[in-house]
Amino acid sequence: xxxxxxxxxxxxxxxxxxxxxxxxxxxxxxxxxxxxxxxxxxxxxxxxxxxxxxxxxxxxxxxxxxxxxxxxxxxxxxxxxxxxxxxxxxxxxxxxxxxxxxxxxxxxxxxxxxxxxxxxxxxxxxxxxxxxxxxxxxxxxxxxxxxxxx
Numbered sequence: 195x196x197x198x199x200x201x202x203x204x205x206x207x208x209x210x211x212x213x214x215x216x217x218x219x220x221x222x223x224x225x226x227x228x229x230x231x232x233x234x235x236x237x238x239x240x241x242x243x244x245x246x247x248x249x250x251x252x253x254x255x256x257x258x259x260x261x262x263x264x265x266x267x268x269x270x271x272x273x274x275x276x277x278x279x280x281x282x283x284x285x286x287x288x289x290x291x292x293x294x295x296x297x298x299x300x301x302x303x304x305x306x307x308x309x310x311x312x313x314x315x316x317x318x319x320x321x322x323x324x325x326x327x328x329x330x331x332x333x334x335x336x337x338x339x340x341x342x343x344x
Contacts, residue, residue: 209315210312210315210316210319211316213308213311213312213315213316214312214316216308217286217305217308217309217312218254220289220301220305220308221250221285221286221289221305222247222250222251222289223289223293224288224289224290224291224292224293224301224302224305225243225246225247225250225285225288225289225292226243226244226246226247226292227243227292227293227296227298228243228246228288228289228291228292228295228296229241229242229243229244229245229246229247229292230242230243230296231292231295231296231297250285250288250289253281253285254281254282254285255270256269256270256271257269257270257271257273257277257278257281258270258271258272258273258278259272259273259274259275259278259323259326260272261322261327261328262275262278262319262322262323262328274326275322275323275324275325275326275327276323276324276326278323279320279323279324283309283313286305286309287309289305290302290305290306290309293305
Protein backbone atom coordinates (compact mmCIF):
# COMPACT_ATOMS: atom_id res chain seq x y z
CA UNK A 195 0.00 0.00 0.00
CA UNK A 196 1.41 3.40 -0.99
CA UNK A 197 1.39 6.30 1.46
CA UNK A 198 -1.03 9.14 0.85
CA UNK A 199 0.81 12.15 -0.59
CA UNK A 200 0.98 15.23 1.60
CA UNK A 201 -1.67 17.81 0.75
CA UNK A 202 -0.40 21.05 -0.79
CA UNK A 203 -1.67 24.33 0.61
CA UNK A 204 -4.48 25.75 -1.49
CA UNK A 205 -3.69 28.88 -3.48
CA UNK A 206 -5.95 31.80 -2.73
CA UNK A 207 -8.42 32.82 -5.42
CA UNK A 208 -7.74 36.42 -6.41
CA UNK A 209 -9.69 38.66 -8.80
CA UNK A 210 -6.75 38.40 -11.21
CA UNK A 211 -6.88 34.60 -11.13
CA UNK A 212 -10.63 34.68 -11.81
CA UNK A 213 -10.03 37.09 -14.70
CA UNK A 214 -7.30 34.80 -16.06
CA UNK A 215 -9.69 31.85 -15.91
CA UNK A 216 -12.43 33.66 -17.84
CA UNK A 217 -9.85 34.96 -20.29
CA UNK A 218 -8.70 31.38 -20.92
CA UNK A 219 -12.30 30.28 -21.59
CA UNK A 220 -12.84 33.25 -23.93
CA UNK A 221 -9.53 32.35 -25.57
CA UNK A 222 -10.74 28.85 -26.35
CA UNK A 223 -13.95 30.33 -27.81
CA UNK A 224 -11.89 32.71 -29.95
CA UNK A 225 -9.65 29.89 -31.17
CA UNK A 226 -12.74 27.83 -32.01
CA UNK A 227 -14.28 30.79 -33.88
CA UNK A 228 -11.05 31.10 -35.86
CA UNK A 229 -11.24 27.42 -36.87
CA UNK A 230 -14.92 27.76 -37.73
CA UNK A 231 -14.18 30.82 -39.89
CA UNK A 232 -11.18 29.24 -41.66
CA UNK A 233 -13.20 26.09 -42.33
CA UNK A 234 -16.07 28.09 -43.91
CA UNK A 235 -18.64 26.81 -41.42
CA UNK A 236 -20.19 23.36 -41.80
CA UNK A 237 -18.36 20.10 -41.15
CA UNK A 238 -14.92 21.46 -42.07
CA UNK A 239 -15.46 24.46 -39.79
CA UNK A 240 -16.43 22.20 -36.92
CA UNK A 241 -13.43 19.93 -37.53
CA UNK A 242 -10.99 22.86 -37.66
CA UNK A 243 -12.55 24.47 -34.61
CA UNK A 244 -12.06 21.24 -32.63
CA UNK A 245 -8.53 20.79 -33.99
CA UNK A 246 -7.48 24.38 -33.21
CA UNK A 247 -8.87 24.13 -29.67
CA UNK A 248 -7.13 20.78 -29.06
CA UNK A 249 -3.79 22.13 -30.29
CA UNK A 250 -4.08 25.36 -28.28
CA UNK A 251 -5.16 23.55 -25.10
CA UNK A 252 -2.36 21.02 -25.53
CA UNK A 253 0.29 23.70 -25.88
CA UNK A 254 -1.21 25.62 -22.95
CA UNK A 255 -1.18 22.60 -20.65
CA UNK A 256 2.17 21.07 -21.60
CA UNK A 257 4.54 24.04 -21.74
CA UNK A 258 4.51 25.42 -18.19
CA UNK A 259 7.04 27.29 -16.09
CA UNK A 260 8.18 25.69 -12.81
CA UNK A 261 6.72 27.59 -9.86
CA UNK A 262 3.82 28.89 -11.94
CA UNK A 263 1.81 25.68 -12.30
CA UNK A 264 -1.50 26.17 -10.44
CA UNK A 265 -1.49 22.64 -9.03
CA UNK A 266 2.04 23.05 -7.67
CA UNK A 267 3.18 19.93 -9.51
CA UNK A 268 6.13 19.80 -11.88
CA UNK A 269 5.31 20.87 -15.45
CA UNK A 270 5.24 18.28 -18.24
CA UNK A 271 7.72 20.35 -20.30
CA UNK A 272 9.55 22.94 -18.22
CA UNK A 273 9.55 26.21 -20.15
CA UNK A 274 11.41 29.43 -19.31
CA UNK A 275 9.15 32.21 -18.01
CA UNK A 276 9.60 34.59 -20.97
CA UNK A 277 8.71 31.78 -23.41
CA UNK A 278 5.59 30.96 -21.36
CA UNK A 279 4.59 34.62 -21.45
CA UNK A 280 4.94 34.62 -25.26
CA UNK A 281 2.78 31.46 -25.42
CA UNK A 282 0.09 33.04 -23.23
CA UNK A 283 0.00 36.38 -25.01
CA UNK A 284 0.13 34.66 -28.40
CA UNK A 285 -2.81 32.46 -27.41
CA UNK A 286 -4.89 35.40 -26.23
CA UNK A 287 -4.04 37.65 -29.19
CA UNK A 288 -4.76 34.92 -31.74
CA UNK A 289 -8.05 34.23 -29.95
CA UNK A 290 -9.04 37.92 -30.02
CA UNK A 291 -8.06 38.07 -33.69
CA UNK A 292 -10.19 34.96 -34.32
CA UNK A 293 -13.16 36.71 -32.74
CA UNK A 294 -12.50 39.80 -34.86
CA UNK A 295 -12.20 38.10 -38.25
CA UNK A 296 -15.20 35.86 -37.58
CA UNK A 297 -17.41 38.92 -37.18
CA UNK A 298 -17.55 39.16 -33.40
CA UNK A 299 -16.02 42.64 -33.35
CA UNK A 300 -17.38 43.74 -29.98
CA UNK A 301 -16.27 40.50 -28.31
CA UNK A 302 -12.80 40.97 -29.78
CA UNK A 303 -12.55 44.52 -28.43
CA UNK A 304 -13.71 43.34 -25.00
CA UNK A 305 -11.11 40.59 -25.09
CA UNK A 306 -8.29 42.98 -26.05
CA UNK A 307 -9.26 45.21 -23.12
CA UNK A 308 -9.59 42.20 -20.79
CA UNK A 309 -6.10 41.00 -21.75
CA UNK A 310 -4.65 44.36 -20.71
CA UNK A 311 -6.64 44.49 -17.46
CA UNK A 312 -5.84 40.91 -16.41
CA UNK A 313 -2.13 41.21 -17.13
CA UNK A 314 -2.04 44.53 -15.26
CA UNK A 315 -3.86 42.94 -12.31
CA UNK A 316 -1.42 40.01 -12.36
CA UNK A 317 1.64 42.21 -12.93
CA UNK A 318 3.57 40.50 -10.10
CA UNK A 319 3.07 37.18 -11.88
CA UNK A 320 3.92 38.71 -15.27
CA UNK A 321 7.15 40.22 -13.92
CA UNK A 322 7.93 36.87 -12.30
CA UNK A 323 7.57 35.16 -15.68
CA UNK A 324 9.81 37.76 -17.32
CA UNK A 325 12.43 37.29 -14.59
CA UNK A 326 11.92 33.52 -14.66
CA UNK A 327 11.23 33.55 -10.91
CA UNK A 328 7.92 32.90 -9.13
CA UNK A 329 6.70 35.96 -7.26
CA UNK A 330 7.34 35.74 -3.54
CA UNK A 331 4.06 36.21 -1.74
CA UNK A 332 3.66 34.62 1.69
CA UNK A 333 0.05 33.64 1.12
CA UNK A 334 0.74 32.03 -2.23
CA UNK A 335 4.19 30.52 -2.17
CA UNK A 336 5.09 28.88 1.10
CA UNK A 337 8.54 27.35 1.34
CA UNK A 338 8.69 23.60 1.58
CA UNK A 339 9.62 22.33 5.06
CA UNK A 340 13.22 21.24 5.36
CA UNK A 341 13.23 17.52 6.08
CA UNK A 342 16.95 17.52 6.96
CA UNK A 343 16.24 19.22 10.30
CA UNK A 344 15.02 15.95 11.86
